[in-house]
Amino acid sequence: MSDTVLSVRNVETFYGAIMALRGVSIDVNRGEIVTILGANGAGKTTLMKTICGLMDPEKGTISFLGKEISRQEPDKIVRQGISLIPEGREVFPYLTIEENLKLGAYTRKDDASDDLEMVYSYFPILKERRKQASGFLSGGQQQMLAIGRGLMAKPELMLLDEPSLGLSPLLTQEIFGIIRRLNAEQKVTMLIVEQNAHIALATAHKGYVLEMGRIVMAGDADDLANSADIQEFYLGKTEENERGQKRWKRRKTWR
């Protein structure tokens, strides 16, 4: 089987007349964590929605495990092994934690009870509170539940939309630590869109930078983290001239 799990080629997606994705191409290989960095409005969520069929691309192709999936219905795409952890988590607040987790396995015909225990081993707090309504969980715990629910589908690829959104730095570290372990131990391939470039590049193997609907940079996460543009525009580091003054107006070298 090919090592390429997801291949997005020259995808264009519109909201009416607004072109949100302008010829985006990315690849995700088996076992990788790939991150998409980008500011507000860059098109990150649109890319996630286009991959999992919530929006149809106007142009371009999306292949998953070697098969074309663009313009298929979202439930068909989920059944083939893509699991989206949406921005804002979207857990069912009136259902218990365990009910939410079991719902994650609805596409499976096999017994998911081993996976329930696997999820609980990564998130013991969810096991402790499994009979409680999910609406009472904190933001960080809801993120854990959303990831746990995604894992219950036993996906070939997990899409995570801004897992750090609204979380404290400490919780963000904790969640990304678990993401790293899930990738290393459970071999889950992941595509993560993030505004927090620090944590995303420290976690991912490979990254892309999306700006105004275009990929403007791509490379190994370490190389991106060391690039002057990324350091200045995404990691908040500024260069100083010989008089110690910060250079705020350096032009980006991409585009």
Ligand SMILES: Nc1ncnc2c1ncn2[C@@H]1O[C@H](COP(=O)(O)OP(=O)(O)OP(=O)(O)O)[C@@H](O)[C@H]1O
């Ligand atoms: N429902 C919509 N109708 C019209 N335009 C939209 C809609 N949703 C997003 N857009 C526009 O599409 C572009 C990409 O938005 P998108 O939400 O994908 O960005 P993002 O990188 O995910 O940003 P954020 O970090 O704020 O979620 C933006 O210019 C945005 O204004």
